[in-house]
Amino acid sequence: MKSAAFDYVKPGSLTEALGVLAEAGEDARLIAGGQTLLATLNMRLSEPSVLIDITNVEELKGITLDGKHLRIGALVTHTEIEESDLIAKHAPLLKAAAPHIAHRAIRNLGTWGGSLAYGDPAAEWPACSLALNATMIIHSPSGERRVAASDFFIDLYTTSLEPDDILVATEIPIADSAQVFCFQELARRHGDYAVAGLAAVAQKQGDMLTQCKFIFFSVGATPLMAGKTQSWIDGKNLNEQLIVDAVKTAREEIEVIADLTNSAEAKQHLVGVLLERALKQMMA
Ligand SMILES: Cc1cc2nc3c(=O)[nH]c(=O)nc-3n(C[C@H](O)[C@H](O)[C@H](O)COP(=O)(O)OP(=O)(O)OC[C@H]3O[C@@H](n4cnc5c(N)ncnc54)[C@H](O)[C@@H]3O)c2cc1C
The missing domain is CATH 3.30.43.10 (Uridine Diphospho-n-acetylenolpyruvylglucosamine Reductase, domain 2)
Structure with a gap:
């Protein structure tokens, strides 16, 4: 058509x-x-x-380091994120996630801001922006406003953007040396949208994870934060039993929705699989 x-x-x-x-x-x-x-x-x-x-609007372009924050312009492409040294150093979760988005031809054109504004629950960037405590910088005729990622994704393909808003950029606190992260995604073929995915970030102190953020995507109407699971793990010595209990907690708290090809039961199972893999990787 x-x-x-x-x-x-x-x-x-x-x-x-x-x-x-x-x-x-x-x-x-x-x-x-x-x-x-x-x-x-x-x-x-x-x-x-x-x-x-909007592709000629300079104010929407570029990745810059501004004190303790990275500023990612809305027009920055998925490929630019994948190849940026600033991203690799200060937001490595994004570098790990980028290759999972579609194929190179799409990553060369598709943008950070377009993905966030569209609010697809199966997309990688909304989940990563939540895990990294991102702030959306939005302009409208009445000026600038800042919205935390946790208040931005409202429902299926619905964000807090109003019709006269333009998402200009996103600010992300830069990673410190204690930050560990893991990006996990299960897809039928590389480049397909995820059947289920997880963006995880925490601070690591010895055998403990603190300030955990576990954001599951492609399982509900928006990316979903596993708040109870985060609290369960936070500040405890990580061992096999804690991981078993965390997996059970995550499967109970994440309210999954089936999609056209995957049942809710399958997605619920995958939530646990992804979390177990992430915890083991983050402690390795
Ligand atoms: C075959 C295929 C596979 C794909 N696979 C994946 C995948 O695995 N993971 C994934 O995340 N994405 C995937 N995508 C989507 C791709 O990543 C898109 O690039 C992205 O979702 C939208 O970015 P865009 O710049 O192309 O936005 P556009 O298509 O130009 O716009 C998307 C929406 O956002 C709005 N918008 C754009 N920019 C702004 C702004 N600055 N402020 C306010 N509103 C704005 C537009 O009005 C529109 O409603 C796939 C796409 C295709 C075609």
Whole structure:
């Protein structure tokens, strides 16, 4: 199928883009890498009257180190994240996750901001942004606001972005030397969306993990934080029994939803498998 007809504009600055978006109203769509939006247009799942191409907006580009935070512009592509030395050093979870996103051709065009804004529960970046305590920097005609990742993903494909908002960048606290992380994903073939995945981050002190963040994705309507499991592990010596108990806690607390090919029971089982692998890797 072909998309319905639409007008196309390509603003050259953030101010201009916000102005065009405000004027066009709810009938407009931003387009970044187009790797999700173009498919929904061609299937006529979305029929905007105006496409606003933001790829010339400099304010949305680049990865920079700003004191104790990394700033990742919304237009940074998945490949740029995969290949960035700053990311490898200060947010290694993202480097580990990037190769799991689709295939290289899609990673060359698809963007960090497009993935977060779309809010696909099976996507890697929403889960990673939660695990890393990211802050979303959002601009609208009324100014800038900052939203914690924990308040950003609201429901299936639904974020706290309003129709006149542009996600400009994300700030992530940089990793310190005690931080350990693990990215685990189970997919039918490499490059497919995950059947289930886990982004895990913690501080390691001897045999103990503290400040644990375990975020499961592709199991519910949004990425899901395993709060009880995190508390269960936090500050205790990690041993075989603790891992068995943590796996049981995670399977009980994560409310999984079946998808078209995987039952809820299968996903619940995988939640435990991913957690066990992650804990063993983080303590190794
Ligand atoms: C075959 C295939 C396989 C894929 N596999 C995976 C996968 O395994 N994992 C994964 O995570 N993704 C996967 N994707 C999706 C891909 O990662 C997309 O690039 C990403 O989801 C969206 O980024 P984009 O820049 O292409 O956004 P676009 O398609 O341009 O836009 C997506 C949505 O976000 C909005 N948007 C974009 N930028 C902004 C912004 N700055 N502020 C506010 N709203 C904005 C748009 O209006 C639109 O609604 C796959 C895509 C394809 C085609």
